[in-house]
Amino acid sequence: MKISVLGAGAWGTAIAMAAATQHAVCLWARNEAHARDITAARHNLRYLPEVTLPSQLAIVASLPVALSHVAVDGLLIIATPMSGLRAMLQALPAGQSAVWLCKGFEAGSGLLGHELARRIRPDLACAVLSGPSFALEVARAQPTALVAASERADLASVIVGALHSDNLRIYTSSDIVGVEVGGALKNVLAIATGMLDGMAARDGTGAPGLNARAALITRGLAEMTRLGLALGAKAETFMGLSGLGDLVLTATGDLSRNRKVGLALASGLSLPQALASLGHVAEGVYTARVAADRALQLGVDMPITQCVVEVLEGRLQPVAAMAQLMTRQSRAEV
Numbered sequence: 001m002k003i004s005v006l007g008a009g010a011w012g013t014a015i016a017m018a019a020a021t022q023h024a025v026c027l028w029a030r031n032e033a034h035a036r037d038i039t040a041a042r043h044n045l046r047y048l049p050e051v052t053l054p055s056q057l058a059i060v061a062s063l064p065v066a067l068s069h070v071a072v073d074g075l076l077i078i079a080t081p082m083s084g085l086r087a088m089l090q091a092l093p094a095g096q097s098a099v100w101l102c103k104g105f106e107a108g109s110g111l112l113g114h115e116l117a118r119r120i121r122p123d124l125a126c127a128v129l130s131g132p133s134f135a136l137e138v139a140r141a142q143p144t145a146l147v148a149a150s151e152r153a154d155l156a157s158v159i160v161g162a163l164h165s166d167n168l169r170i171y172t173s174s175d176i177v178g179v180e181v182g183g184a185l186k187n188v189l190a191i192a193t194g195m196l197d198g199m200a201a202r203d204g205t206g207a208p209g210l211n212a213r214a215a216l217i218t219r220g221l222a223e224m225t226r227l228g229l230a231l232g233a234k235a236e237t238f239m240g241l242s243g244l245g246d247l248v249l250t251a252t253g254d255l256s257r258n259r260k261v262g263l264a265l266a267s268g269l270s271l272p273q274a275l276a277s278l279g280h281v282a283e284g285v286y287t288a289r290v291a292a293d294r295a296l297q298l299g300v301d302m303p304i305t306q307c308v309v310e311v312l313e314g315r316l317q318p319v320a321a322m323a324q325l326m327t328r329q330s331r332a333e334v
Helices: 010-020 032-041 063-069 082-091 113-120 135-139 153-163 176-202 210-230 235-239 241-252 257-266 271-278 283-298 303-312 318-326
Strands: 002-006 024-028 058-060 075-078 098-100 126-130 144-149 168-173
Touching: 002 010, 002 063, 010 024, 010 075, 010 135, 010 153, 024 063, 032 058, 075 082, 075 153, 082 098, 082 113, 082 283, 113 126, 113 176, 126 153, 126 176, 126 241, 144 153, 144 176, 144 241, 153 168, 168 176, 176 210, 176 235, 176 241, 176 257, 176 283, 176 303, 176 318, 210 235, 210 241, 210 283, 210 303, 235 241, 241 257, 257 271, 257 283, 257 318, 283 303, 303 318
Parallel strands: 002 024, 002 075, 024 058, 075 098, 098 126, 144 168
Antiparallel strands: 126 144
16 A cells, blocks of 8 residues: 655654555655655654664655655545644645544634544545554554544545554544544643642652542543533543543653643743743644633533643643642532
8 A cells, every 4th residue: 555644743754654664655744854854864853863764665845746646545644733734634636535643623713633624625534543652652663552533434444454563553433523532632631740740840759649640630531521522522432542541641651742841831941941842842732722712612611621721821830720620619520
């Protein structure tokens, strides 16, 4: 099978490497100099310097070339940040199916990926690939399990055939709503968990409050589920890879960008300073406000998400945000 991956960031590079062990893969980089550097070094020095790219992986800077590579019975994978999904969907030729890797709500419109696709390209068969996965581990061929979600069972089956391997297990789901909500909200909740752990490090104890962390992750899962159900998702999706699985990984894993943002904020850095120190996109920063707004419109209670918004927008300090959550009135656990 021929596969084109649009976007040469860390995750796009990693999934291209995984696919290149079995298929003819073309990785598109937006910037010509970036594509040239990757080709020459056989390393993505900007986003994934730790691994060597396989010799058979083709790197291009021409979008028409990448699209033509999969023009007949190929698989197109969009690996841009959420902010680039609209432009990529608009660039696709009629009849081309696509799967995207980005997680979050589009800034401005407040739309999830599948909602955006329905609005601007209703002719396209589309899917999302999500789940607990750090790009570096996928690039190193460490065991990983993901879920391909689509309303089109045939497209989900194509994704399995393209990417399933000894080291990368692909499950399928018809609940694209739930898979996308899980992928979006876990980033916001990871910022909150990073703030909690960072406060413990700052006050000299040197270790996170494990009780508090467990409570925060569990109540965060409840928030995620409430919003998902309000948007039409299935409850069981949030107990799977794209819900609980991705939440636990992103909230506790040291490779998590969003967790690092929370840690930086708790250390006293401003949001611009935290993002500058990161050097990569942290989707939770852009998702938090949109998620809170959609929850408000739907009448969904999301106190953790709202506290993250208050911190990101400079109205609360992390310590005050966590205290606010702990002093909320007691209620039934639902």
